[in-house]
Amino acid sequence: MIHPKVIFASTRPFSLTASVIPVIFGTILALQWTSIHWTTFFLTLIGAVFLQCGTNLVNDYFDHVKGADIPGSLSPSGVIDRKEMTPRQVYITGLIFFGLSIIVGLILTALTGPVVLYFGIPSLLVGYFYTATRYALAYNGLGEIASGSTLGILAVVGSFYTQTLTLNTEIFLAAIPNALLVMAILHANNLRDFDTDKQIGKTTVAGLIGRKASRLEYYVLMLGAYVSLLALIFLDILPLWSLLAAITLPIALKGLKIAISTWDAKELNKALGLTALLHMAFGILLCIGTLTGILL
Numbered sequence: 001m002i003h004p005k006v007i008f009a010s011t012r013p014f015s016l017t018a019s020v021i022p023v024i025f026g027t028i029l030a031l032q033w034t035s036i037h038w039t040t041f042f043l044t045l046i047g048a049v050f051l052q053c054g055t056n057l058v059n060d061y062f063d064h065v066k067g068a069d070i071p072g073s074l075s076p077s078g079v080i081d082r083k084e085m086t087p088r089q090v091y092i093t094g095l096i097f098f099g100l101s102i103i104v105g106l107i108l109t110a111l112t113g114p115v116v117l118y119f120g121i122p123s124l125l126v127g128y129f130y131t132a133t134r135y136a137l138a139y140n141g142l143g144e145i146a147s148g149s150t151l152g153i154l155a156v157v158g159s160f161y162t163q164t165l166t167l168n169t170e171i172f173l174a175a176i177p178n179a180l181l182v183m184a185i186l187h188a189n190n191l192r193d194f195d196t197d198k199q200i201g202k203t204t205v206a207g208l209i210g211r212k213a214s215r216l217e218y219y220v221l222m223l224g225a226y227v228s229l230l231a232l233i234f235l236d237i238l239p240l241w242s243l244l245a246a247i248t249l250p251i252a253l254k255g256l257k258i259a260i261s262t263w264d265a266k267e268l269n270k271a272l273g274l275t276a277l278l279h280m281a282f283g284i285l286l287c288i289g290t291l292t293g294i295l296l
Helices: 004-010 017-030 038-065 087-112 114-129 143-164 169-174 176-192 194-199 205-234 240-261 265-295
Strands: none
Touching: 004 038, 004 087, 017 038, 017 143, 017 169, 017 176, 017 265, 038 087, 038 114, 038 143, 087 114, 087 143, 114 143, 143 169, 143 176, 169 176, 176 194, 176 205, 176 240, 176 265, 194 205, 205 240, 205 265, 240 265
16 A cells, blocks of 8 residues: 555656646636635635546656656656656556546636536546557647646636636636646746757757747746736736745846756756746745735
């Protein structure tokens, strides 16, 4: 029997803020139209976390099968490398988490209506086919778009919908900073793995556009989060208090400084860690600032 601590580690718990933050942010945005429905909120949050856990595990399995995570590599969870779980155990555990997310999604559908399926089903498919099959999104240059559209946009918009049962263009626009930083995490990962991805035949945006342009893209994604934040405040889509998220700019600059100065995988892994930290810090402060602005 697999120890619960191993299962917990296999889900990459440090990465789960990528699903938690957009759900909280989408719910906070809904406060402009309604009071929080707590049961719906917790179901949405749990469903999103289950979905990301399933995605992380299934991705680890297929990356291992395809040779992307060779022994001693900088694989995120490493449970297969350390022989704490077999590849099959990782895969089955991932499917269980997907199953749990489907159950939660069906409960949400019963509570809020079938529109929720338009957010849940694409996210589930992207989560599985991110690395599954030879047409895997992450192996064919579509990883950043896939993650940006699901964890970046759909998670925010879907969380807003489950509270208000309505949609508007402003909510999609408000999700842009989060989407850019989610994409930045994936792009930083691809910068780190630039050489090894080519060796295994994995096609990423970084590999397609080359070293110089991929560094430029990293700049655009990282700094674009701040530019879009300012635009959203200027357009009165987000309150002025949302500018609190701009305090994180030094983290972004530190990550950019590393990425522009080296192609050493271990150093770029630090940039990846800073990008993930930035997404979390930016997201938390954006939530706090936006909530403060709405309440005031």
